[in-house]
Amino acid sequence: MKYEAITIKDIAKALGLATSTVSRALKGSHEISAETRKLVMDYAGKINYKPNPIALSLKEKRSRAIGVVVCEFANTFFSQVINGIESIAYDRGYHVIISQSHESYEREVLNTQQLASRQVDGLLVSLSTETTDMSHFHFLHDKGLPIVFFDRVCETIETHKVIVDNFKGAYDATCHLINSGFKKIAHITSSPNISITIERLAGYRKALEENKILYDEGIVMFCAHGGMEQAEIESAVMKILDHPSAPDSILAASDRISLGAMSFLKEKNISIPAKIALVGFTNSQQAGIFSPSLTSVSQPAFEMGQVATEKLIEIIESKTPLSKFDTSVLKTKLVVRESSVMA
Amino acid sequence: MKYEAITIKDIAKALGLATSTVSRALKGSHEISAETRKLVMDYAGKINYKPNPIALSLKEKRSRAIGVVVCEFANTFFSQVINGIESIAYDRGYHVIISQSHESYEREVLNTQQLASRQVDGLLVSLSTETTDMSHFHFLHDKGLPIVFFDRVCETIETHKVIVDNFKGAYDATCHLINSGFKKIAHITSSPNISITIERLAGYRKALEENKILYDEGIVMFCAHGGMEQAEIESAVMKILDHPSAPDSILAASDRISLGAMSFLKEKNISIPAKIALVGFTNSQQAGIFSPSLTSVSQPAFEMGQVATEKLIEIIESKTPLSKFDTSVLKTKLVVRESSVMA
DNA sequence: TATTTTTATGCAATCGTTTCCGTCATTGTG
DNA sequence: CACAATGACGGAAACGATTGCATAAAAATA
Numbered sequence: 001m002k003y004e005a006i007t008i009k010d011i012a013k014a015l016g017l018a019t020s021t022v023s024r025a026l027k028g029s030h031e032i033s034a035e036t037r038k039l040v041m042d043y044a045g046k047i048n049y050k051p052n053p054i055a056l057s058l059k060e061k062r063s064r065a066i067g068v069v070v071c072e073f074a075n076t077f078f079s080q081v082i083n084g085i086e087s088i089a090y091d092r093g094y095h096v097i098i099s100q101s102h103e104s105y106e107r108e109v110l111n112t113q114q115l116a117s118r119q120v121d122g123l124l125v126s127l128s129t130e131t132t133d134m135s136h137f138h139f140l141h142d143k144g145l146p147i148v149f150f151d152r153v154c155e156t157i158e159t160h161k162v163i164v165d166n167f168k169g170a171y172d173a174t175c176h177l178i179n180s181g182f183k184k185i186a187h188i189t190s191s192p193n194i195s196i197t198i199e200r201l202a203g204y205r206k207a208l209e210e211n212k213i214l215y216d217e218g219i220v221m222f223c224a225h226g227g228m229e230q231a232e233i234e235s236a237v238m239k240i241l242d243h244p245s246a247p248d249s250i251l252a253a254s255d256r257i258s259l260g261a262m263s264f265l266k267e268k269n270i271s272i273p274a275k276i277a278l279v280g281f282t283n284s285q286q287a288g289i290f291s292p293s294l295t296s297v298s299q300p301a302f303e304m305g306q307v308a309t310e311k312l313i314e315i316i317e318s319k320t321p322l323s324k325f326d327t328s329v330l331k332t333k334l335v336v337r338e339s340s341v342m343a
Numbered sequence: 344m345k346y347e348a349i350t351i352k353d354i355a356k357a358l359g360l361a362t363s364t365v366s367r368a369l370k371g372s373h374e375i376s377a378e379t380r381k382l383v384m385d386y387a388g389k390i391n392y393k394p395n396p397i398a399l400s401l402k403e404k405r406s407r408a409i410g411v412v413v414c415e416f417a418n419t420f421f422s423q424v425i426n427g428i429e430s431i432a433y434d435r436g437y438h439v440i441i442s443q444s445h446e447s448y449e450r451e452v453l454n455t456q457q458l459a460s461r462q463v464d465g466l467l468v469s470l471s472t473e474t475t476d477m478s479h480f481h482f483l484h485d486k487g488l489p490i491v492f493f494d495r496v497c498e499t500i501e502t503h504k505v506i507v508d509n510f511k512g513a514y515d516a517t518c519h520l521i522n523s524g525f526k527k528i529a530h531i532t533s534s535p536n537i538s539i540t541i542e543r544l545a546g547y548r549k550a551l552e553e554n555k556i557l558y559d560e561g562i563v564m565f566c567a568h569g570g571m572e573q574a575e576i577e578s579a580v581m582k583i584l585d586h587p588s589a590p591d592s593i594l595a596a597s598d599r600i601s602l603g604a605m606s607f608l609k610e611k612n613i614s615i616p617a618k619i620a621l622v623g624f625t626n627s628q629q630a631g632i633f634s635p636s637l638t639s640v641s642q643p644a645f646e647m648g649q650v651a652t653e654k655l656i657e658i659i660e661s662k663t664p665l666s667k668f669d670t671s672v673l674k675t676k677l678v679v680r681e682s683s684v685m686a
Numbered sequence: 687t688a689t690t691t692t693t694a695t696g697c698a699a700t701c702g703t704t705t706c707c708g709t710c711a712t713t714g715t716g
Numbered sequence: 717c718a719c720a721a722t723g724a725c726g727g728a729a730a731c732g733a734t735t736g737c738a739t740a741a742a743a744a745t746a
Contacts, residue, residue, distance in 0.1 A: 348702095352702075363704080
């Protein structure tokens with residue numbers, strides 16, 4: 001079952017013209033007489049001619065497609081980023097192909113290669129937690145494929161990057177806990193090898209230091225899979241609860257970890273914030289209807305998607321190879337709710 | 344900045360063969376000698392040759408792309424459906440292009456046309472709440488473009504459809520409320536013109552009827568935009584609360600409406616379920632950590648995406664036009680939590 | 687009027703791949 | 717030995733669109 005589209009040949013035949021004439025008329029070339037142009041335009045409009053984008057892609061060696069590599073989009077943060085991406089991409093005439101790594105290095109590599117062989121014009125990438133070897137991106141980048149990283153960026157590739165001020169986000173959240181009277185603040189974070197983990201950890205440490213609180217490695221927990229497995233979150237929470245120093249609060253460094261930790265604490269009937277306070281990085285619109293409502297660091301996800309896409313299209317459409325790249329740093333926002341305020 | 348891929352011509356030139364020979368060797372044609380085939384295969388492997396999918400698409404008149412039309416994917420239900428879609432599509436060698444209507448008829452039409460002109464091989468569609476005129480789908484369907492509807496389906500097009508048992512979902516939820524002692528059950532639902540609204544309303548009415556509870560139009564609220572605007576949900580909740588018959592419970596018919604209603608009730612400090620009970624259709628994994636935890640009708644969203652995609656690929660790849668189409672009906676599951684259980 | 691310039695259009699190559707058809711050499715058959 | 721059958725490969729068209737070049741007619745110039 002094929003559905004046959006109208007081609008330029010059909011128009012040419014119907015009007016007794018050459019395809020080249022039709023093509024030129026359609027683009028309003030000046031070397032076509034006004035009457036021929038009108039004739040062609042009118043007829044094309046009448047039969048609803050639409051150029052075949054595949055033929056165009058082949059000719060122009062560009063697909064007008066952007067590939068997106070994220071860990072997953074059933075995640076408020078990333079789905080908002082993707083909304084931002086689409087809002088710009090569609091406006092600029094690109095379509096968007098999304099692939100999910102589910103935090104697996106192997107799938108990330110596969111997806112990336114898939115997209116590249118699909119001839120995407122550029123890639124928008126947020127690394128998986130497992131990724132330490134970036135050679136699949138280096139390879140493509142060296143070949144000239146435009147890439148922009150967002151959120152979880154790759155330090156070793158020189159290109160545009162878009163992140164939030166993770167340091168300040170974690171710093172503000174930690175200071176808030178300290179100012180609310182909490183003294184022993186644990187930290188559950190993602191895989192130690194991704195950029196956001198490092199930056200958030202640094203912000204956390206800085207806040208402790210400024211407030212003369214000793215940094216204690218024993219209550220900083222890393223989730224190798226970024227919380228994709230609820231078990232790793234639960235184990236982290238358990239270790240914190242069982243820790244001899246009796247932490248009174250937790251800073252959770254990602255959407256998944258925040259929600260997973262909250263869910264586990266609730267299941268175990270551990271009262272928040274009485275027994276332990278919780279501040280999470282999350283973009284969930286539901287943070288307010290949780291029990292208790294969750295104090296959170298929220299990120300301008302939609303904007304991040306927009307900026308990243310604009311930057312990518314800038315690279316794609318630039319005539320000459322860019323030599324200067326920048327890293328856009330967006331602001332986070334701390335929203336204080338019940339989970340971090342002592343009764 | 345272009346990144347030049349290796350073509351069959353490069354191989355032909357390097358090996359002193361014709362492109363036709365290389366092409367045949369690569370597909371293991373029997374009319375190529377074993378040695379030539381090996382030569383070509385080895386060389387292609389060595390230089391990592393990948394066929395150009397765009398050229399293939401042009402030749403074969405198929406894009407190996409599936410278009411998805413949904414209202415939005417920053418919605419747990421749809422993001423799960425899309426995960427199901429991708430899981431099948433990628434396995435079968437298709438890529439997926441997603442577009443969001445944001446419940447706007449106009450954008451749905453635009454997106455659909457966009458996808459069609461992008462030469463997708465088929466369409467996976469869930470209608471927007473605004474849509475009453477389906478002619479954009481009729482047009483494409485008549486031209487032979489394979490379409491499968493899921494969730495919010497179009498009755499007037501004969502094709503495969505995948506839905507859940509909306510009638511039973513609403514019926515079970517309503518019966519549960521009745522059995523829990525609630526007597527005056529309001530219903531907040533989506534736009535009256537989409538299939539799920541009609542089916543869920545019917546299930547709700549059936550349950551009332553069987554329990555000899557009078558159906559009261561005054562406490563059934565429709566949200567024209569399916570809850571895309573929080574205001575319409577809030578107005579519906581207000582009307583229910585102010586209704587002279589003093590409803591004691593609400594059945595919310597969608598993800599957005601459930602969460603929106605809950606959020607509003609919480610904001611207004613209206614206690615659930617003491618003042619009013621709430622049962623919602625939602626696939627949010629966070630239903631359990633809401634305050635109170637939310638009794639919900641959850642749908643096999645992932646599976647729905649899988650089934651729909653399999654059905655679509657079946658149509659796409661069938662040699663002869665199909666004449667028999669079916670509607671797959673999946674089961675919903677009622678999860679009872681705190682929001683519908685009297686203290 | 688003869689020549690140049692301009693205008694409007696057609697022809698053909700191109701993008702990367704497949705595939706129909708033709709061709710050459712080798713082998714088999716009568 | 718003559719001819720057909722087979723095997724192995726090359727040439728070229730095709731998919732739909734663009735574009736450099738050629739060319740015809742018309743207009744402008746000498």
